[in-house]
Amino acid sequence: MSVMPQTTLPSAAAAPADVSVPPARSGRVRRLSGRDRLVLGLMVGLPTLIQVVLVWIPTLLSVGLSFTKWNGLNLADIRPAGLSNYTYAAQEYPPFWPAVAHNIIWLAFLALVATPIGLLLAVLLDQKIRGTRLYQSIFFTPVMLSMVMVGIIWQLVYARNEGLLNNLLGTAGTPGAVDWFGDSDVNLWAALVATTWRHAGYIMVLYLAGLKGIDPSLREAAALDGANAWQMFFRVVFPVMRPINIVIVVITIIEALRAFDIVYLINKGTNGLELLSVLVIQNLVGVGQVIGVGSALAVILLVISLGPIVYYLVRTFRRAD
Amino acid sequence: MALPPSTPSAIPSDSRLNRRTLLKGIGGVTTALAAAPLLAACSGGSPQAAKSANATSLGSGLSDPVPRSAIQAMVDAYKSKSGATVKMNVMPRAQLVDNISSYLQSNPEDVITWFAGYKMRYYAAKGLLAPVDDVWEKIGGNFSEGLTTASQGDDGKKYFVPNYNYPWGFFYRKSLWAERGYKVPGTFDAFLALCAQMKKDGLIPIAFADKDGWPAMGTFDYLNMRTNGYQFHVDLCAHKESWDQQKVKDVFDNWKALLPYQDKAALGATWQEGARTMTGKKSGMYLIGAFIAQDVSDKAILADLDFFPFPAIAVEGTDAIEAPIDGFVLSKRGGSNKTAKDMLAFFGSGAGQDAYAAKDASNLQTAKDANTSSFSELNRKGAAAISGAKHISQFFDRDALPAMANNVMIPALQGFLKDGTIDTRNLEAQAKSLYAAE
Numbered sequence: 180m181s182v183m184p185q186t187t188l189p190s191a192a193a194a195p196a197d198v199s200v201p202p203a204r205s206g207r208v209r210r211l212s213g214r215d216r217l218v219l220g221l222m223v224g225l226p227t228l229i230q231v232v233l234v235w236i237p238t239l240l241s242v243g244l245s246f247t248k249w250n251g252l253n254l255a256d257i258r259p260a261g262l263s264n265y266t267y268a269a270q271e272y273p274p275f276w277p278a279v280a281h282n283i284i285w286l287a288f289l290a291l292v293a294t295p296i297g298l299l300l301a302v303l304l305d306q307k308i309r310g311t312r313l314y315q316s317i318f319f320t321p322v323m324l325s326m327v328m329v330g331i332i333w334q335l336v337y338a339r340n341e342g343l344l345n346n347l348l349g350t351a352g353t354p355g356a357v358d359w360f361g362d363s364d365v366n367l368w369a370a371l372v373a374t375t376w377r378h379a380g381y382i383m384v385l386y387l388a389g390l391k392g393i394d395p396s397l398r399e400a401a402a403l404d405g406a407n408a409w410q411m412f413f414r415v416v417f418p419v420m421r422p423i424n425i426v427i428v429v430i431t432i433i434e435a436l437r438a439f440d441i442v443y444l445i446n447k448g449t450n451g452l453e454l455l456s457v458l459v460i461q462n463l464v465g466v467g468q469v470i471g472v473g474s475a476l477a478v479i480l481l482v483i484s485l486g487p488i489v490y491y492l493v494r495t496f497r498r499a500d
Numbered sequence: 501m502a503l504p505p506s507t508p509s510a511i512p513s514d515s516r517l518n519r520r521t522l523l524k525g526i527g528g529v530t531t532a533l534a535a536a537p538l539l540a541a542c543s544g545g546s547p548q549a550a551k552s553a554n555a556t557s558l559g560s561g562l563s564d565p566v567p568r569s570a571i572q573a574m575v576d577a578y579k580s581k582s583g584a585t586v587k588m589n590v591m592p593r594a595q596l597v598d599n600i601s602s603y604l605q606s607n608p609e610d611v612i613t614w615f616a617g618y619k620m621r622y623y624a625a626k627g628l629l630a631p632v633d634d635v636w637e638k639i640g641g642n643f644s645e646g647l648t649t650a651s652q653g654d655d656g657k658k659y660f661v662p663n664y665n666y667p668w669g670f671f672y673r674k675s676l677w678a679e680r681g682y683k684v685p686g687t688f689d690a691f692l693a694l695c696a697q698m699k700k701d702g703l704i705p706i707a708f709a710d711k712d713g714w715p716a717m718g719t720f721d722y723l724n725m726r727t728n729g730y731q732f733h734v735d736l737c738a739h740k741e742s743w744d745q746q747k748v749k750d751v752f753d754n755w756k757a758l759l760p761y762q763d764k765a766a767l768g769a770t771w772q773e774g775a776r777t778m779t780g781k782k783s784g785m786y787l788i789g790a791f792i793a794q795d796v797s798d799k800a801i802l803a804d805l806d807f808f809p810f811p812a813i814a815v816e817g818t819d820a821i822e823a824p825i826d827g828f829v830l831s832k833r834g835g836s837n838k839t840a841k842d843m844l845a846f847f848g849s850g851a852g853q854d855a856y857a858a859k860d861a862s863n864l865q866t867a868k869d870a871n872t873s874s875f876s877e878l879n880r881k882g883a884a885a886i887s888g889a890k891h892i893s894q895f896f897d898r899d900a901l902p903a904m905a906n907n908v909m910i911p912a913l914q915g916f917l918k919d920g921t922i923d924t925r926n927l928e929a930q931a932k933s934l935y936a937a938e
């Protein structure tokens with residue numbers, strides 16, 4: 180914080196004034212007038228306040244409530260429950276472990292299929308092919324749709340009797356028709372395909388931006404050294420894009436953890452589509468509210484999410500230093 | 501206030517008033533207005549205040565166009581009958597249902613649209629609803645025994661005024677059954693034999709849909725009531741009975757006999773899709789609520805629909821019927837409002853319910869003195885089944901703790917439909933944790 184005024188504040192108008200002021204401690208004191216301090220205080224204080232009120236206090240309350248039993252009616256009804264909500268989730272609540280497994284599958288699928296598809300699209304569209312802008316727009320369109328819209332669109336594809344897919348397969352209306360969203364053996368994969376449709380476009384745009392930013396002289400140098408396209412990409416381009424890669428890893432992990440909308444739209448996240456985020460909502464909001472259990476599930480999800488977030492922040496700040 | 505037709509003749513006589521009397525009049529009014537606060541201050545109640553006391557409010561979760569206009573008609577009928585003012589607050593159904601506890605604790609309207617069952621008894625026991633026994637003294641004679649018990653809280657006081665209900669039963673197409681010579685089965689064995697026959701005839705015997713999780717609860721409710729009786733069902737729902745006992749296992753054993761005859765595609769189908777297999781004669785019958793009529797737009801098919809009660813299994817014959825009741829409760833604050841109670845008494849009368857039914861014909865009025873002449877044949881049959889029932893259950897998600905229905909039963913029943921296994925010990929463990937939190 181202390182270096183900020185020197186590194187970021189100087190503007191065209193302020194620069195000449197800086198020269199005349201001795202760069203000592205006294206200088207800094209004089210430069211921050213009362214008004215500056217007020218402005219800075221507001222700029223730092225307001226976001227901090229919002230952060231504390233909207234993020235930290237609710238988080239801590241959730242953690243606290245996860246060790247209690249409460250019917251949500253009267254504060255006097257809150258009773259301590261120790262770890263019982265956690266043991267309930269882990270041992271008695273049947274959807275819990277399937278949800279964990281599905282979140283892992285979701286992550287693996289995004290990381291191993293969806294993200295590489297986005298990468299491939301980006302590399303292909305980065306070539307000077309005709310109509311690349313058009314293709315980019317087409318692949319990016321799903322990203323601009325909300326996940327709810329994506330779900331509705333894919334419902335049209337997957338519907339058992341009226342759906343596009345079963346009609347193409349010629350099984351629509353017959354007993355052999357696959358029930359893409361109803362059969363718990365296939366519905367997770369069907370949902371993942373729909374998610375990929377959107378996720379790949381997102382990754383593509385991020386990568387395209389990164390690819391455009393690569394110094395062309397690097398490629399020229401590699402070409403002069405006789406690198407083929409394969410080597411050019413994996414030995415030169417990919418390593419140079421390291422900052423983007425980290426962002427994409429983090430985005431992929433976060434997308435996998437916060438996956439929610441599409442399964443909720445399909446069948447409210449039951450019958451083979453259980454995810455941790457859905458269980459949190461199911462137990463915390465609406466008719467199925469069990470505040471203790473819902474909070475415990477939310478804390479579990481928080482702890483899992485903290486992993487990639489901390490990793491990302493540590494990396495970012497280490498580089499800033 | 502409509503002017504009586506005689507007013508035109510009054511106008512000339514008014515116009516004959518000279519300016520002086522008019523001014524005098526105005527002066528008088530002004531003095532009266534100025535004095536009003538003083539009067540109010542010393543007497544503690546001016547006529548103005550008395551008039552505003554003749555007011556109440558209604559919080560309604562019936563936000564779909566048809567029920568919304570029906571509730572409005574009901575309120576309008578009360579307003580014109582009593583001259584009271586009624587403030588309406590219509591909110592989306594999910595908003596009312598999902599946030600009911602915070603709503604009841606904050607600043608609720610006096611009268612609220614709500615449901616009978618555990619969902620009502622729970623909030624009554626928490627002291628968030630006001631008893632309406634004095635209203636029942638006026639309307640009690642209007643309701644059958646089943647409706648009366650369904651309106652009681654755990655303490656024996658009444659907390660609920662029924663408006664309408666709709667029965668659950670097996671719906672089928674008369675023409676299909678006549679063509680194939682099927683007979684309405686009275687016993688479970690006859691029922692299973694009929695299913696086997698339908699299967700042989702190339703039909704899906706029982707249309708079934710459980711994508712949304714709740715429709716399967718209807719099958720569970722009936723199987724439990726027919727296997728173990730109404731009281732056991734209600735006690736199990738309220739977790740006064742354990743889930744981990746032979747009686748519950750018997751229910752699922754009976755269900756296992758049904759499983760081969762229920763539509764295999766149930767887990768991917770909504771109740772409307774299930775209805776279409778029955779109306780399209782691909783399946784023989786469909787266990788669903790009478791609201792199925794809302795989804796049938798073809799008048800000819802609607803006239804061809806009939807229904808029969810769930811056949812008898814072990815106890816009580818077909819005495820119990822599943823017929824969720826929608827009605828009204830009084831918030832704690834509304835308990836001291838005489839107008840609110842007066843309005844509830846009106847809602848519990850045939851006149852009030854007829855005003856509703858005139859706009860929404862898919863439900864059945866509950867009051868005995870309601871006008872049933874406009875009933876379709878199907879409605880008439882449903883009403884007869886309900887009034888003949890000794891016990892009325894409210895559907896699992898209204899009879900049980902909502903979290904039990906939503907978080908435990910939906911996945912458990914969907915799992916059962918998939919592989920025919922159920923872990924009653926785990927159901928009991930979950931029930932214990934959830935009911936303990938209340």
